[in-house]
Amino acid sequence: MTVCEYRPGLEGVPATQSSISYVDGQAGILEYRGIPIEELAQRGTFLETAYLLIWGGLPSKQELEAFEHEICYHRRLKYRVRDMMKCFPESGHPMDALQACAAALGLFYSRRALDNPVYIQQAVVRLLAKIPTMVAAFQLMRKGNDPVQPRDDLNYSANFLYMLNEREPDPLAAHIFDVCLTLHAEHTINASTFSAMVTASTLTDPYAVVASAVGTLAGPLHGGANEEVIDMLEEIGSVENVRPYVERCIAEKAKIMGFGHRVYKVKDPRATILQGLAEQLFAKFGQDEYYAIALEMEQVVSEKLGAKGIYPNVDFYSGLVYRKLGIPTDLFTPIFAIARVAGWLAHWKEQLGENRIFRPTQIYTGPHDQPYVDLADRP
């Protein structure tokens, strides 16, 4: 067996072979199953994209209708899941609530039949259908309200916004939200997808796979950055403060949230699209005071760190879109999870196709042949 050099963070180390998505980090290209992200964002829907990622090709009209219908049918939560959620503290982070709820689904559907296509299909549908309902239910319950039941006459994204805000969304808002989900649905072997794949490789159930991925997505170096960006823009407070803030971060070697990427060395193509979506919302619903600060940040960071390939990533402009949609900041990462479950499930399914348990090696750096010292003799 070839012994590979140690690469911290597995940088550049291929962990799998995959036909799900492709990133060219120098050219700023992202494709799902070979289709450019710009095409899907402009012409597709999130559920169509999820189908594409998971089943490998765009659905026919009939296939899409059947998929949408099934998802619509499975959107409700078991009352015991809702009862469990009532015990969650209101102050808890919604990502923790989501992780617990995703894992809890395994209590209801835990019979593992990973070689049965019907089991796979049902798990895919249940997870895609129920995760948005969980996020919306936690939001209402922590305000002391009953969760709102899903509405069958609304599509996936409009229904989520309806369940969240207890009113039917503006059509442009629902459309833009749907595009956001498409943009976040998949991104090769990012940390949470890798986590999903490692979990999947043990042949555990898909609810555990998604729960582990949700936990991984939550961190501020990954999906959690979208919330931190808004906190950062708030802290900066004005366009004049941007340059000193960036200079201080560079001097202190602090990470500037929403910038930099392991793969992209140019502006993330999703950030470009999200910025355009934010501008569409501002044109209809009014400016966001933070947008001018964000534009100045992009300018100053590119000037100072562009030579190192540090530009806005997907998390930089998404928060400005969600803010304009009236979504609270601590739901930004759960919304990322609503979308990314499509990618996790696609990789879960692909992993099962040619599974081998993930079991890398390590370079041991500790001592050998140490004496055991009795408790009484220890200092």
Ligand code: SDX
């Ligand atoms: C996502 O992988 C994916 O695909 C993820 C994702 C997806 O769709 O799944 O795209 C979603 O997670 C986006 C990333 C969100 N995170 C942030 O916005 C947090 C801020 N960014 C970073 O901490 C960082 O850029 C990472 C975590 C995204 C990438 O980390 P790497 O590849 O390990 O890079 P690094 O931290 O080793 O940095 C390399 C150099 C360093 O400088 P030197 O020590 O070599 O001089 O670049 C500098 C870093 O200091 N650097 C930054 C920076 N990001 C990198 N400096 C200031 N601010 C930053 N944001």
